[in-house]
Amino acid sequence: MIQKDSPIPIYYQLQEQLKEMIENEELDPGTPLPSEREMAEKYEISRMTVRQAVTNLVNEGLLTRSKGRGTFVAEEKIEQTLMKLTSFSEDMRARGIEPGSKLISFEEVQADANTAKHLSIPPDTYVFQISRLRFGDGEPMALEVSYLVKDRLPEDTVNHLENSLYDYIEQQLGLAIDRARQTIEPSFATSREAELLTIDEGSPVLLLERTTFLSDNTVIEYVKSVYRGDRYKFIADMKRQR
Structure with missing residues (x-):
């Protein structure tokens, strides 16, 4: 769950939750991520906040964006x-x-x-x-x-x-x-x-x-x-x- 009254930034909370799901293999390589809109509605946060969390994970190599297809859990390098x-x-x-x-x-x-x-x-x-x-x-x-x-x-x-x-x-x-x-x-x-x-x-x-x-x-x-x-x-x- 996202704790909105926490001093930890919301985007970072979401980022760490997604990272934990990937590391625990709750999200397998190649699995598509829900859209920004879907995650924003699920966690009741802004799409901009979701985008920042996802972008950080893309930059870390844990997620990958495919043009015209969406965002996926990265395959093993x-x-x-x-x-x-x-x-x-x-x-x-x-x-x-x-x-x-x-x-x-x-x-x-x-x-x-x-x-x-x-x-x-x-x-x-x-x-x-x-x-x-x-x-x-x-x-x-x-x-x-x-x-x-x-x-x-x-x-x-x-x-x-x-x-x-x-x-x-x-x-x-x-x-x-x-x-x-x-x-x-x-x-x-x-x-x-x-x-x-x-x-x-x-x-x-x-x-x-x-x-x-x-x-x-x-x-x-x-x-x-x-x-x-x-x-x-x-x-x-x-x-x-x-």
């Missing part, structure tokens, strides 16, 4: 270790999740200065620019834009992008992927990213940039990815050096 080089598809399968991919665009473009630097090629070299939406069990998880040097891949590469790009490079082209350099930073979803990932504009996302090298030290791929912040987290095991 997918953990990806930073100690091993794996593809998106490999990460999904390792967790019993069926990976999927939708090709958004495949273009031949001239590399700008930043892309050329990552691929170790002269600026204006022609590259394949591949935009894909990545899925886990049918749910959008990430938006990837990959850049690959055109002269290093067959012309029919576009026909092999519905599955793992790493599988294609290693199993069909016979190339050996060896290592990668990756950066991660927080950001907020743009309108286009939000539409494709079915989240609200401005939702927290993780921006990844990865440069992947073959065993002969040739760069095979430079990729920029946007991962849903409500579904992904990255884990690193660290040991203190003495």
